[in-house]
Amino acid sequence: MASSDTRDAALERCRRYLRGRIRRWRAAQLFLPAEPRDDLVAILAWHRVVREIAGGAAGFERRRGLDELASELENAAGGRARSPAGIALSFAIRRNELPLDELRRPLSEWKREEHVATFETREELAAHARAVAVPEARLLLRTLGASDPHRDGLADALAVGMQLAAWLTSVQEDLRHGRLHVPIRELARQGLSIVSLTSAGASGALARAIASEVGWVRGYFARGWPLCRELGPWRGRRLAFVLRWHAASLSALEAARYDVLNGAPPSGWLRLVACAGTSLASTAPPRLV
Numbered sequence: 001m002a003s004s005d006t007r008d009a010a011l012e013r014c015r016r017y018l019r020g021r022i023r024r025w026r027a028a029q030l031f032l033p034a035e036p037r038d039d040l041v042a043i044l045a046w047h048r049v050v051r052e053i054a055g056g057a058a059g060f061e062r063r064r065g066l067d068e069l070a071s072e073l074e075n076a077a078g079g080r081a082r083s084p085a086g087i088a089l090s091f092a093i094r095r096n097e098l099p100l101d102e103l104r105r106p107l108s109e110w111k112r113e114e115h116v117a118t119f120e121t122r123e124e125l126a127a128h129a130r131a132v133a134v135p136e137a138r139l140l141l142r143t144l145g146a147s148d149p150h151r152d153g154l155a156d157a158l159a160v161g162m163q164l165a166a167w168l169t170s171v172q173e174d175l176r177h178g179r180l181h182v183p184i185r186e187l188a189r190q191g192l193s194i195v196s197l198t199s200a201g202a203s204g205a206l207a208r209a210i211a212s213e214v215g216w217v218r219g220y221f222a223r224g225w226p227l228c229r230e231l232g233p234w235r236g237r238r239l240a241f242v243l244r245w246h247a248a249s250l251s252a253l254e255a256a257r258y259d260v261l262n263g264a265p266p267s268g269w270l271r272l273v274a275c276a277g278t279s280l281a282s283t284a285p286p287r288l289v
Contacts (some may be wrong), residue, residue, distance in 0.1 A: 006087060007088065009084070010084040010085075010087035010088040011038055011041060011042065011084075013085075014041050014045035014084055014085060014088050015041060017045055017048070017084075017085070018041065018044060018045055018048060021048055022048070032238070036096075036143050036144060036145075038088075038091075038092075039091070039092040039095060039143050040140060040143055040144075042085070042088035042089045043092055043098075043139050043140055043143060045084075046085045046086075046103075047106070047136045049069065049085050050066075050069055050106060050107060053065035053066055053069060053110075054066065054110035054113070054132075056177070057177045057178065058114050058177070058178060058179075062114065063111070063114060066111050069107060070107050072085075072086040073086070073089075073100070073103055073104065075090075076089045076090040077090070077093060077100055079094075089103075092143065096139075096142060096143045098139055098143070102135035102138055103135065105131060105135045106132045106133075106135055106136070108131075109128065109132050110132060113128070116128075117178055117180065118184055118194065119180075119181070119183055119184065120183065120184050120185055121183050121184075121185050122185075122186065122216060124183070125164070125181060125182075126160055126164070129159075129163040129164050130159075132163060133159040133160060133162065133163035134155075134156045134159045134160065137155040137156065137159035138155060138156075140155075141155050146230075146231055146235070150230070151230050151231075154223075154226055154230065155224065155227055157220045157221075157223040158220065158221065158225070158243065159224075160220050161217055161218075161219075161220030161221045161223075161224060161246075162243075164213075164216075164217040164220065165217050165246050165247070165249055166246070166249075167182075168181070168182075168210065168213055168214065168250070168253060168260065169249050169250075169252075169253060169260070169265060171210075171261065172261050172262065172263050173263075175197070175198075175261075180197075182209065182210070183213075186209050186212060186213060187206075187209050189209070190205040190206070190208050190209045191205055192205050192206060192209060197261075198261065203259070203261075206260070207257055207258040207259065208258075210253070210258040210260050211258050214250050214258070217250060218250060221243060221285070225243065225285040227239060228240045228243070228283035229283055233283070236283040237279050237280055237282075237283055238279075239283075240279040240282075240283045240285075241275050241276055241279035241280075244274075244278060244279055244286065245275045247286060248271050248274075252265030253265050
């Protein structure tokens with residue numbers, strides 16, 4: 001069994017890892033509740049590692065990385081973890097009685113994506129987003145001691161919305177790795193196919209398709225936003241900050257005329273200050289639909 005000193009060292013490594021991977025992490029972490037903050041950091045770091053491995057190009061290295069994470073998860077469940085993320089997660093699992101199935105599910109889905117590079121319909125894409133993102137949201141809610149069927153349902157909608165928003169702002173990178181998280185059927189409505197996406201005359205049709213997707217994704221934020229009120233004035237404001245940050249990426253995409261082939265819209269201190277200030281003032285949602 002790892003000692004508390006080992007746990008503290010692992011958590012510090014997790015914090016450094018998150019600082020290196022998440023823009024403005026030093027400021028954003030202030031919005032994590034103080035009481036279960038260490039366990040929240042452990043869960044966030046673990047899922048960030050999983051996403052980083054899953055975000056690589058399909059092939060042997062990606063498959064091996066996901067297999068190693070699956071093995072480390074079982075080690076963490078048994079108190080035998082070796083990596084900093086696994087050690088920190090091990091303590092969070094035991095202290096909060098986190099269900100292992102919720103931790104295994106994203107790994108299984110990311111492995112399945114090795115053989116599924118595109119999605120025909122919005123329903124198929126949303127189901128994929130649900131499998132990879134909802135477990136993390138439910139684990140965080142459970143760690144906060146705020147889980148119940150109603151709140152879980154709200155959190156599910158938000159998790160799906162944030163995942164879909166992340167995919168919309170990373171179309172360029174996904175295409176580079178041979179994947180596409182825009183439904184084929186929605187592209188076809190605009191006369192597009194995967195082959196024609198990057199052609200010179202496709203920009204207008206692609207922008208219309210992405211604009212429609214942005215509206216669809218905002219619907220998930222709208223359905224789940226009442227969770228901010230459910231969590232109370234202080235925790236609700238913290239959640240509102242996270243949601244505003246992700247919703248702002250959709251607004252930035254809108255401002256860029258839905259041009260998804262030039263990389264993710266930039267995010268900086270101005271967005272951070274705007275999201276933080278507005279969230280501290282109110283948990284009310286922005287204009288989403």
